Every structure is written in structure tokens, then in C-alpha cells.
Amino acid sequence: MKHITLLPGWALAPDNMQPLREALLERISNVTVDILPLPAIQLSSLETDLSSLAQQIKPGVLIGWSLGGMLAVQLHRRFPEHFPQIVTLAANACFVERKSWADAMPTDIFKAFYNDYRDTPEKTLKRFALLVTQGSPHARQLAKNLSWDALDADQRLHSLAVLGMLDNRVALSRPTQPMLHCLGALDALVPEGAAPAIAALHETSSVAVHPQAGHALPLEQPLWLAEEIAGWLESGHA
Numbered sequence: 377m378k379h380i381t382l383l384p385g386w387a388l389a390p391d392n393m394q395p396l397r398e399a400l401l402e403r404i405s406n407v408t409v410d411i412l413p414l415p416a417i418q419l420s421s422l423e424t425d426l427s428s429l430a431q432q433i434k435p436g437v438l439i440g441w442s443l444g445g446m447l448a449v450q451l452h453r454r455f456p457e458h459f460p461q462i463v464t465l466a467a468n469a470c471f472v473e474r475k476s477w478a479d480a481m482p483t484d485i486f487k488a489f490y491n492d493y494r495d496t497p498e499k500t501l502k503r504f505a506l507l508v509t510q511g512s513p514h515a516r517q518l519a520k521n522l523s524w525d526a527l528d529a530d531q532r533l534h535s536l537a538v539l540g541m542l543d544n545r546v547a548l549s550r551p552t553q554p555m556l557h558c559l560g561a562l563d564a565l566v567p568e569g570a571a572p573a574i575a576a577l578h579e580t581s582s583v584a585v586h587p588q589a590g591h592a593l594p595l596e597q598p599l600w601l602a603e604e605i606a607g608w609l610e611s612g613h614a
Contacts, residue, residue, distance in 0.1 A: 378404070378609075379436035382411045382594075383444030385466075385508075386539055387501065387532050389413065389523040393441065396594040399602035404609070410434065413525055414444055418534035419541060430455050439463040439605065441594055442565070443535065446471070449544045449555070456552035463556045463605055466591045468566045469544045469574055477545065479569035486540050493536060497529040511562025511590025518595055549577040556582045556608045558601055560589030582608055 380400060382393040390411040397409045412432060417425040430451055438459045440448035445467025452462045473480040493500040505519035512518055527535070548555070555578070559571050568585075575583040584604045589596045 378407045379434045380404075380407060380409045381433045381436065381438050382409065383414060383438070383440040383448060384411070384525070385442030385444050386414070386535055387504065387524055387527070388441070388508075389525045391523045393594050395598040396439075396601055399598040400605065403599075403602040403606045414447070414527075414535065416527055416531040416534065417447075417538050419537055422538060426450055426454060430458060433459070435459070437461040437463065437609070439465065440467065441465040442467055442591065443471075443539045445557075446539070446542050446544055449547045449551075450542070452551060452555075453547040460553050461555075461609070462551070462553075463558065463608070465558050465593045465601065466560060466563055466566055467557070468570045469548050469577065471542065471566075472540045474543065477543075477573070479567045479573050481565065490533070490536055490540065493529075494533055497532070507564045508591045509595075510564040511560060511588075512592060512596050515590075518592055521595075522592075545577060548574065548581070551578060551581065554578065554581040556584070556605065558584045558586070558593060558604055560591060560593050560596070561585050561587045562590045565591045 382397060384390055384393050390413050393411045397411055400409050415429055435458045438448045445464030448462050452459045468480050470477045470480050472486045473482055505522045509515040509518040557574050559566060561568050571583050571585045586597050586600055593601055
């Protein structure tokens with residue numbers, strides 16, 4: 377039996393991945409699908425935190441949304457036999473721009489968001505919800521329906537620092553096996569230009585872009601995602 381584990385994005389509760397879980401169970405036969413919350417992580421203990429997270433996840437297909445996707449890539453890099461098949465959802469190679477990676481969030485905008493969350497976490501989360509759902513015709517309703525994780529404000533701030541620091545370009549260019557990257561063309565947090573840039577990192581990995589979806593892919597387009605993931609697995613990546 378195939379096993380799939382889903383990881384949510386920054387500050388987001390596992391419940392947000394339930395529509396995708398149901399779609400995968402319907403589309404793929406003989407499969408189990410778990411959803412795990414993202415743990416508290418921080419830069420000073422990232423290696424230990426990743427090792428601890430790896431021990432909580434059954435071997436198999438690992439699918440991560442946003443920060444969850446970036447962490448999935450890092451887990452594949454460290455434990456390729458445990459996590460051979462990786463799928464990322466609305467996850468960039470670098471969430472924040474670098475000199476040689478321009479298709480990402482501008483540094484000044486990320487720093488402002490980080491400071492805003494540190495100073496006014498609840499208010500900033502509401503703004504973040506609108507950014508996550510931007511691009512959807514039902515954005516405001518989706519934003520209201522988002523559920524948040526059980527971490528406290530300080531733990532989320534540490535995780536946010538990890539999100540700003542992670543650089544997955546090397547890991548994405550040298551995977552043990554090809555990966556699948558699913559993105560939304562209307563994403564307010566991951567620029568559309570990231571799709572061809574990610575595709576260029578590894579020629580046999582796959583990139584799928586939904587033309588009418590934003591960052592909230594697991595909530596907006598669970599059936600599309602399930603079809604893309606199932607097709608990719610059935611094409612020889614299982």
C-alpha cells in the first residue's frame with residue numbers, strides 16, 4: 377500500500393489540507409493519506425528539528441504546501457530513501473529573493489511582514505489570510521475559513537525566519553528522483569515567474585501551473601492537484 381503524508385504551510389493548521397486528502401483518497405487506489413502539523417522549528421536548531429520531523433513521518437510520498445513543501449525538499453535531501461517522492465504545492469525555491477533568484481518575495485516586503493507579525497501577530501495573520509487566498513473568486517470566504525496551527529506567536533516567528541532563510545536551489549537541482557511542483561498563476565506570495573525558474577533547475581522534474589489559482593491550491597483546486605499528483609505517480613514516479 378502506498379503512503380502519502382501532507383504537510384501544511386506556515387501558521388496553517390492540518391485541517392486546511394483535508395480537501396486535498398479526500399481528493400487523493402478518491403483518485404488513488406490502495407493508498408493511505410496522513411496530515412501532519414508543522415512542528416516548531418528555528419534556525420539555531422534546524423538540523424535537529426528536521427531530523428525530529430522525519431521520525432514522525434512514515435516512508436513514502438511527501439507532499440508539502442508552501443513552507444511545508446520547502447521542508448519536504450530539505451527532508452528529501454537528508455533522507456532520500458525515506459522520502460523518495462516529493463511534491464511541492466505553491467512552494468518557491470527561495471521564498472525571499474536572492475541576487476540570482478529574482479522571482480520571489482522582495483526582501484523589504486518580507487522584512488516588513490516579519491516585523492508586523494512580531495509586533496501585531498493577530499492583525500498580521502488576518503492580512504496573511506487574504507494574501508494566501510488572493511486570486512480566488514471566493515477569496516474572502518476562503519480567508520475566513522482558514523484555520524491556524526497550535527503554535528504560539530514566538531514559535532511562528534521562528535518558523536517565519538526559517539521560511540525567509542531557506543534556499544532550496546541546490547536541493548531542487550540535484551534530487552535523488554524527479555519531483556513534482558504545482559503552482560498557481562495568480563499566487564500573491566510566489567510569483568508566476570518562479571515556475572519556469574524552478575523547471576530550469578532540474579530537467580526531469582515536472583512543473584504544473586493552474587492558470588486560475590492562487591497560493592491556496594489545496595483549498596481552491598484539490599481535484600486538480602489530486603489528478604496532477606496521481607498522473608505523476610502513475611507515470612513512473614511511484
